[in-house]
Amino acid sequence: MFLSPACISQHTLPRVLNLALRQTAQQNIISSFTRQLRPTRPSLSTLSPLRAATATATATVEMASVQIPTATGGSERVPFSQLKGRIAPQLLQNIEKMGLTHMSPVQEQVLQMSSLKNDCLVQAKTGTGKTIAFLLPALQNILTAPDLQRDFVALLVLAPTRELAQQIADECDKLTGRTLDCHIAVGGTAKESRLKKFLNGKPTVLVATPGRLIDYLSEEETRHKLSKLRCVVLDEADRMLDQGFAPSIKRILQQIPKKQVAGWQGMCFSATVPNEIQQFLPLVLNKNHTRISTIDPNETPTVDRIPQSAIPIESISDALPVLHSYLMTQKKANPQLKAVIFSGTARHAGLLYHVFGPTGGAAPKGLPCFQMHSRLSQPARTRTIEEFKTAEAGLMFASDVIGRGMDFPDIDLVIQMGFPPEKAQYVHRVGRTGRAGKSGEATMILTPQEMRFVRVNKDFPIRVTEPFNHPDLPRSVTKIAEALEKVPEQTKNQAYTAFLGFNVTIARQLGLQPPDVVNLANDFAYSMGYEEIPEVEQKTVSKMGLKGVAGLRIQGKGVSRAAPGPNNRTGGGRAQGGPGRMQRGKVVDPRAGGGQNNYGGGGGGGGPAADGSNGGGNRSQGGSNNSRGGGNRRGPRESTGANAEEPSRKRPRRGAQV
Template identity: 50%
Template sequence: MAGPEAMQEAGQPYSSLKGKLNDGLLAGIESMGYGYMTPVQQKVLTELPDFSADCLVQAKTGTGKTLAFLLPAIHSLLASGSIPKGQVAILVLSPTRELALQIAKECNAVTAKLPRRLECHTAYGGTSKERDLKAFLNGDPKVVVATPGRLNDYLNDDYVAEKFADIRTLVLDEADQMLEQGFLVALNDILRRLPQKSKANWQGMCFSATMPKKIEGVLPKVLNKGHIHLTTVDPDETPTIDKVTQHSIIVQSNQEVYPTLWELLQTEYSNCSGDFKAIVFGTTANGVALMYALFSALLEESNTLKVFQLQSRLSQANRTRTTNEFKAAKAGIMFASDVIGRGMDFPNVSHVVQIGLPSSGDQYVHRVGRTARAGNEGRAIIILTQRESFFLKVNKRLPITPYPTTLPSATGETPNPDIEAAFANVDETTKSKAYQAWLGFHKTFTKQLQLTNDTLVQEANLYAASMGCPEPPMIDKKIVGKMGLKGVKGLNVGHVEHGGPPRRPPGGGNGGSGKSPAEGRIEKRGGGGGRGGRGGRRGRGGQSAS
């Protein structure tokens, strides 16, 4: 989708396509307020020899790629005549649900002025499969925008697969990200279930910001040998990430992570000359839910900054609402998992903070890419434990320097009563899920972290202690077995009922902790709104009460 940064790089006017592009589509573009093509749109719409030609297009995110593939595909469909009712003509594959929703929204807008309605359906996880499939089978889905996992699930039904027998165009959007997220098997399964390209001769369009080797194995199945290769990526251009000021903070252990994050947010907010709009990335969905609960408790009485969360365990309706709210917000803090790591355009993000170990250098880069857009400046800070700091050595190419300000919380020498009080307001279920997710995530990195199963559990229990847990949260014995941690000392193993409280083994006890409300506010230097949280860097504010 074309964000503000894309529209700043205006090219030829869309009116120059009069007589070449369908009049109804041109009217739709005009109603959307787009007068000029972005570079990638101009490249595709003026340099393709035919709108139905196969193409490989390299362009960065946020440059208007959505219209660059929708317009040629829909124009070709309209020009080729009708296809049977209920048959899919255009299939767009997207790596995330949020991006799929954006594409569908853009499709509905650009086709709004056509004489006859062109139905666009979506297929992605997190929604009722039965309801969505019923709408798909009863409708006339000429365009389908889907994530690979859910579509592959659909195509297991031969009756559903028959609906793709007359496919005209297949689009892979964010192809590199799709493969990075492990969709290669699902993608190959989908291609096997679609009509064979050599016989059906459908159009293939592949859009990607980078060209990793994994893509080479997919391209021959999607594109003809003589496909057109277009790029808007200047090899001499300074990458966006190099335009972002990037710092790292190394803390001694997991016990210092949240106090350091709280102190960092106060410091950065205080020093921010404009609106403070930050995305804080966590390693797991349940870890993000914990941070959201924690910092909501710290900031709930403050009108200074609104706190958001976006992670895969939220309902799709909740995620869509939050996405729209954060897009519209001038300021705020979004705690997020990688459902928004790439392909999502949130305007005017001033800061990106990463908590914990990114799964790869590429993931780090994709996250940082959420800031410094549309020519704006941006800052990125990553907080790692001493064990996780190997990430900086492995990724020396990244322009990350030590954070210039000393934060007492990072050393663990200064207790933070704000965090301790706020954790008392976080329910035990949220803590338990975060603890289990922490174990599962770090179990996959034990070699890099130089952890044995015993020391992994010891680190996890320190993490639990940092949340104010009187003892390690209980984990179901089946989960322990799946993690390969059966028999490891230090785990609190029991039977956890689905949707209910854990059942403790005989003799087990778990002391409760009283809850006390906590308030916290972030104060800007120079008298910006809000009062400082108790124990904060500047100002006095709310007091904890029991």
């Protein structure tokens, strides 16, 4: 049940909480809530064919190669000290300074190849120490080369994201003690100044994302700097292909010295080896390359061993209060909670950070807040990554920039606000927790439309919980309402526009038509405390394919209207409104139900009151006159007028924020 500050009083709160306690006792939610969110872990035999194949992916490469058996982790770990005489003392000393004493399985297998100059194809997951595994042999060969020219790049590393590229560069600096210059070329930074520094410097190592390196290679001086390569590394090759970098990688390999001529060492690291990767292997690896796999074919994938759940909510306006109440529950169970909350857009992630972070202050006490998304500058992203890595507890509000490849230690919980458009995104998001064999859990907060994800993806072990009816939920409603009042208007406007655009892209998956998308976005706006929906630029509306759809406020033109007539109806209202709570951005008296309607359609009858008595609200007529149906909190129909051509976009009073 949802309340606003305007509705909570000394008289109503005890009654509401008593009702919630009765409901909770009946559903056994409070005493077993955490247990309910932990689904039965499936055995390998229950895996879907698709994910079972992914878990044991060992695609055959049509090249002669030396196969090293898969490491299962059963043997005792080998200390780095055993590499004396094989690795330069300088590198081993810096390894010790980094606090590393023993090799991970992937490091052990790569560093114990017959020759550290061998080409290799390595299957390894993120978070297994693979960065050290490819940097150590490459740097060893560079440092011991008698004819090293420091004006030229000797080691080129390609990575799919700027965050991963920065991580690799940082590790390189630690290993070398900055005795070799390591440069980075990624998007989101000042290209001209970075390029100038690169061309005027002595970059022995270059770590780059494919897109930005293509920009660099347009300069003849850059191609000259790369004319004496000794090693090329493709890190997370499968992910680079997933992100559409295949054409860029091909262009890069065509513009740097050919392997057959220059003879540089090639290393390819990838969690999986799909057929698409094979087309690059002859350009990067020689025929007699070493193939290594540290992925146990019998290991249960993270997505199968992590308890997963979905919390259903009645409408988008319930999302933030439920998130707040859920986090409070988790914080009580685990005072050192460390969680990642994923959003579908960067703007929504930023909104959540403002609500829960320093601006709104809604986060549980003792949990610092962080944000990570594409709208942040590269320095801000780098700083946030380091801070969250070292934090013992905290909340990270993020978009998919950290959905894969970023290794944050000790993540207890992953929460997804809404569902990801692709199954792979879901898998990688869930994979942020339970890393290195540790425990963790994942949940989703889903509207009725979004619950379709669970129904369609039955191969994922997602348990649908009971609706979240914690007795502290009214307090969360109040807290979120107060926090939203403090969030800058621009932040909320941007979140609304991004929400609208995102739902346009996933409308088919949700089973929504354009008018439904607009209605959903407007409900989202009301949930942020708007009395009137925000304006959207005409060109933005056109790009979204929403031109002519009723319900949008076009900048400088007012609310867009639909032509009158029954054909404009988007559907009738529900037969009965939900129990007393928030309806269409208005706070509803806890004793009265409210009908819920679709614009242009008739509203439903009043729902039951929160205390069990009958709520008011008659059925209203919509459609031909485009009036807005739906019972209000007291009973009579709330319409915009007998012959109104559009629904009112204003709420009846100021006091109702959510």
